[in-house]
Amino acid sequence: MAEDGKQERDRPWIMRTYSGHSTAAASNALYRTNLAKGQTGLSVAFDLPTQTGYDADDPLARGEVGKVGVPVSHIGDMRALFDGLPLDQMNTSMTINATAVWLLSLYVAVAEEQGVDPSVLRGTTQNDIIKEYLSRGTHIFPPAPSMRLITDLITYTVDEVPKWNPINICSYHLQEAGATPTQELAYALVTAIGVLDAVKATGRVPESEFGTVVGRMSFFVNAGIRFVEELCKMRAFVELWDRVTRERYGVTDPKQRRFRYGVQVNSLGLTEQQPENNVIRIVLEMLAVTLSKDARARAIQLPAWNEALGLPRPWDQQWSLRAQQILAYESDLLEYADLFKGSEVVEANTQRLVDSAWAEVQEVLKRGGAVEAVENGYIKQRLVESNAARLRAIENGDQVVVGVNKYVEGAPSPLTENLDDAILTVDPEVDANQREALGHWKLERDGAAVAKALAELQRVANTDENMMIASIAAAHAGVTTGEWANTLRQVWGEYRAPTGVAGATVKASGSGASAEVIDRLRARLSDLETRMGRRAKLLVGKPGLDGHSNGAEQIAIKARDVGFDVVYEGIRVSPEQIVASALEEGVHLIGLSILSGSHLALVPEVAERLRAAGLGDVPLVVGGIIPDADAERLRREGIAAVYTPKDFELDNIMSDLIDLVDRQHAAE
Amino acid sequence: MPPSDLSDDARLVMSADKAAVSRALNLVEDRRSDAHARVTGLLAALKDAPKAAAGHRVGLTGPPGVGKSTLTSTLARSVRRRDRTVGVVAVDPSSIRSGGSLLGDRARMSFDPSDAGLFVRSLATAGEVGGLAYAANSAVRVLAAAYDIVVIETTGVGQSEIDIVHVADTVVLVIQPGSGDVLQFLKAGIMEIPDILVVNKADHDELAQRAVADLRGALRTAHAAGAGGGRDADWETPIIATSATKGTGIDALIDALDAHRQHLDATLPARRRQGEVQWTLDLFSRKHGEHGLATLGGVARLKARAERDLAGGDTPLGLCEHLSREYVSALGKTP
DSSP states (O other), X not given: OOXXXXXXXXXXXXXXXXXXOSOHHHHHHHHHHHHHTTOOSEEEEBOHXXXXXXXXXXXXXXXXXXXXXXXXXXXXXXXXXXXXXXXXXXXXXXXXXXTHXXXXXXXXXXXXXXXXXXXXXXXXXXXXXXXXXXIIOOOOSOHHHHHHHHHHHHHHHHHHOTTEEOOEEEOHHHHHTTOOHHHHHHXXXXXXXXXHHHHHHHTOSOGGGHXXXXXXXXXXXXXXXXXXXXXXXXXXXXXXXXXXXXXXXXXXXXXXXXXOEEEEEOSTTOOSSSGGGHHHHHHHHHHHTTSOGGGOOSEEEOOOTTTTTSBXXXXXXXXXXXXXXXXXXXXXXXXXXXXXXXXXXXHHHHHHHHHHHXXXXXXXXXXXXXXXHHHTSHHHHHHXXXXXXXXXXXXXXXXXXXXXXXXXXXXXXXXXXXXXXXXXXXXXXXXXXXXXXXXXXXXXXXXXXXXXXXXXXXXXXXXXXXXXXXXXXXXXXXXXXHHHHHHHHHHHOOOOOOOSXXXXXXXXXOSHHHHHHHHHHHHHHHHXXXXXXXXXXXXXEXXXXXXXXXXXXXXXXXXXXXXXEEEXXXXXXXXXXXXXXXXXXXXXXXXXXXXXXXXXXXXXXXXXXXHXXXXXXXXXXXXXXXXXXXXXHXXXXXXXXXXXXXXXXXXXXXXXXXXXXXHHHHHO | XXXXXXHHHHHHHHTTOHHHHXXXXXXXXXXXXXXXXXHHHXXXXXXXXXXXXXOEEEEEEESTTSOHHHHHHHHHHHHHHTTOOEEEEEEEOOOTTTSOEEEOGGGGOXXXXXXXXXXXXXXXXXXXXXXXXXXXXXHHXXXXXXXXXXXXXXXXXXXXXXXXXXXXXXXXXXXXXXXXXXXXXXXXTSSOOOSEEEEOOOXXXXXXXXXXXXHHHHHHHHHHTTOOSTTOTTOOOOEEEOBTTTTBTHHHHHHHHHHHHHHHTTTHHHHHHHHHHHHHHHHHHHHHHXXXXXXXXXXXXXXXXXXXXXXTTOOHHHXXXXXXXXXXXXXXXXX
16 A cells, blocks of 8 residues: 555445336346446346235236336346346346345346356345335234244345345335434444344254354445445444344354445435435435445445426436446545545544444343334334434424425526426326237146146245245246235234334424414314314325335324324235225225325225215325426326325424315315 | 105115214214214114024124134125124224324125125224223114114223123133233233134244143132132133134134023023113213212112113113103202
């Protein structure tokens, strides 16, 4: 190393773009272009039916096929997805959790078809169910069988696919659910501990080889806009993981104790207002995970500037990829040793995070560990509370968001001049095409082989044998994603995770103007109660397969705090269920939250069913990532109000909702 | 909503028409004074519904977090499989500050939305000290006219489970392994012994067996200390281990519920009458307080009066109205 700290240039991190949509063939074309642009790894986004174990022809998949990712229903789809992409040369990250065992099985089966020995495969399965229960919402099974699937995948790959990262412990989604840096560190670590303890409990890994398992653990981390604190958070992760692996698991090889992580920087903080500013946010957030050589990300994927508006186009994703390439190849960052070793500020901040996170780790372990703290709602409730505090800070201006609550005036952006062209729209025919193709697939495969494979899956599910082997055999036999998941649903049942909202305590808005607003809203609802004879009752529904429940949760809590009686049903309720609940509960108002882009299919369906049930006069409002043109159309079809991320002032939304109930009451 | 003919509505409720049941529940929640007469009329019309007399009202209570909603959901589905219909009232607390509430029970329940034989209504306590919602008593009567089994689910150990005795034929107390405080309450006689005890979350055999054994011990201690067998000395409280998430023990719980209903058969009208007497007095004292009770001759006299009038066909709400008028006119006579 030279005097000035310069050294031989480091190898850059793996650069990916989280992508996939419409069909396997369309996504394959996208992957080929991305690789041609200099992307060094693939990151597969699956659609929600694939993530939650439904085939395209399942009623629950309506409107969701090909929307937020690619549908993969069987080995034929997986084959098409990687057509012409030799799997021995790919490094593929798959964002897949409840059905991770199945998708990896399809991947391994396609490798075998390509003549590639599975032992050379490289990549990652996300495979972290804990954060699905807490934030992302694509879980299927109860905690015990879910942990079993996780450990099955881990123990299988450690033996058979040794370069595979079997799990990506996700703190990413915890931050999106509202976690503070301390909580993000703590809950990711207790999840990792829960998983490693579960692997140990299987007895499949000899004590002497446990370090290998620990060495295969990797993390998927978020980086927000407070990038100095985030930089310290990454350094704290390194230190804490070293401590856990050394003290709890007695790992002696420093390489196996290394904190290996990938990053997607924060999508939640991206704004719909002045969306071009998001490029700057994305770059600053990337600095947090790259500047420290001692805590640098292994792989990075950046969101696109227009994600708050809708689905990004290839050009939008390319812009984010270029940001990575400029930092890695143009700048001199990779020529230096760690920049912050010895920095008092960075070291003190890191230490503060290490200490506070360690205390929270102990708190959760005292409560029985991650799984227990999910089941009894402890972690979820803490996250819901933090998120409410965050939103309140933005609403009252304590946390500045440029273009949103400060410096909101500006010249119109030429980038969004034609808003409908500034995002990607998925061909509405995708749904029907995929259903039709699936029909053909089912006709043409060997039915007896499928039945046999499913029977074997069912048998293994009732034992403690590894699910991977039976799943790979099922993949070769032509079994579909829905069949695989339904077979296991029959054995293990399904799980509805705690919502965390009922017990969440939110600090009163304090004093001053915001307290007065709340008081005024409460007084209006009390007055309305006197006039209507009963308290205004709001149903908050989350139709479709999208599990991102933060918005729905925050609306539910806020509505309770201004005085509504709120019925909240949790995620993944069908339009039929929403209408049945509205009828049985006698609600005055219904709010739907949809972030997956399936609003044009789901909202009109709920409205139609309400009319059929004689509830056509109950006002219906919608919130979500809804492009202007769609919002216009929904309003024309009688939806009372449409809210998008730019409506960050919850008090205003509450005031609207009270107006709606009041007006409806006056009309009766 | 436009006012509709009460007797038509009552008929529709008895045929378990969901829209009518929902309207009736909206009405019993309505606190405007002009709604009272309609509620009184509706409940009187539903009083002798065939389902109401033959049915079973089950109160499910216990500390927070023991899995009551999930248990209710699993229980309801199993009851439906036995071809009986179910109505559920789930009571949640209201926020004292805002008056609002988060009614989260549905989030733990998974039902077939097209099932006409299952109905769930969430109610907020709306600041009622008793722990039961203002309208819960009336709501149970509406559902009892429409469904074979009515489950009323409330949270808490203490006041609410005392209230629930007055509305339920069978009181089920749900706890989980390690609920030490409940054991202490039972032993000390602070808590009434329920008709059925459920140890939920009995996923681990060993823990569950220990919890059941502990409860047996606590019940023995309570009996030795002179506590009665609930409201009924001839009934030995069964202890049932369930896992609502796995669905185990649910059939045993249904069998125990049926056994208790059968056990009650002869005494049920009297038991329900006692509940109605208590409800009448609660309603009246909530409105007029100690002074009201004293002015009309005290609790014992009012109880006797209520027993007579209710036996004569009056309803608790109707009787409470009469008593209110008597109190107001008595007030006018005192200087």
